[in-house]
Amino acid sequence: MKLLCHISFFLLIIALSFQAYSQQNSICGELKGPHFGPFDYLERVQLRDKLEIVEAYHFSQDVEKLKGNVPSVAADLSYTLHAWPNHHRALASLAKLAIREKAVNLPGLKYNVECYFDRAFRWRSNDSIVRSIYGSYLSKVGRANNAIEQLEIAVRLKSDNATAHYNLGLLYFDKANYDKAQFHAESAYALDFPLPGLRNKLIRAGKWKK
Template identity: 50%
Template sequence: MKRPILACILAACCAGAAADCPPYVKHTPGGDYTSAEDRDGLAVVEKFHFSRAVETLAQGLTGSLGADISYTLEHFPNHHRALASMAKLGLRLKSAQPVGARYTVSCYFERAISFAPHDVTARMVFGNYLLATGQDAAALEQLDAASRLAPDQATIQYNLGLMYVKKKEYEKASAHAQKAYAMGFPLPGLKNKLKAAGKWREPPPAPPAASAAVEVEAAASAPAEPAVPPVEKPSGE
């Protein structure tokens, strides 16, 4: 029952704060976290407000954790690691708006996606947060959007597969699983869930002439770890 209760608490808080979520306005230093040009001032912001201690929620640098992470996101709204830390802080405190944060957790994600709609990772992290708070439909919406932006991202396909298994839509889950594993995704959790449901199908063997080339390509492209670092890790399956 913990997840539904948490979802209700967050939904109630967010409803009251929804009107207080102004869009991000670019200023210096700041801007798009994925832009090399905008990242010129990133080191200064991180030095004073987003150290390793802040990122891991050990302690704040200038005040509360919420304040330091908030400052970082007010300069770089789609800062992937800061978004993940804000989400973890909200979950830890069971609060839609952690102490010291100017806005709600969801608002920070909304600002990030509105400012940088092309940012696949921000959508993935938001999807994981929504999933953790029991907002499955909204999580699926973000992952679907991420999939449309980056259809060749194995982690997205894997997480979508997990979502569809949860919804017992096994055909869709299987399709996303086949895509994820064809791209070399390393975790077996999705495959195991489909096997347990009796819905896993082994992919057809590659044609003999092409199999060697496929193996070489897979070895060259398969990441040593899931494509998304702490933020970019899959849902944990």
């Protein structure tokens, strides 16, 4: 009887997970469709010709720097992220645009901002940089606990992600978890992260151990 209960519970979890995945797909769209791509940004060197096509027409320097009207910039970012769901620089620009406009639903986007990160995760779940960008975005919009969760995933995926270590250190410092702040500070600076802010915070608080 206990075995049967365990099996039933396991099957229920699978069913609920599949339902949640299906619902997220319906909200944020399928990755493959009648459009150029999708391509993996982690393989951009091998796929340079395909990347150049998209960046030449939809991810110019002006778009990356968010110059121009919001609908036009957002539409170009949307196209770029449909073709390259885990395009790091485009995701970073999209996050900056959302923060600047204080909105996740922007004219020119097919989906809300959160969806583009969801699509990137579904496309390449092992991309540490995407997790790092999302964690930074969450931190800047006041969702510290969610940010920590994403940044912890980022450093588990890639232990030499200096930016993720640094941002984790800042978040743990703000929570007065100085041991973890110190650990991630040491990790970031061992990887030659250039900004001294985290170390200075720990020094001023009397928590820097080196």
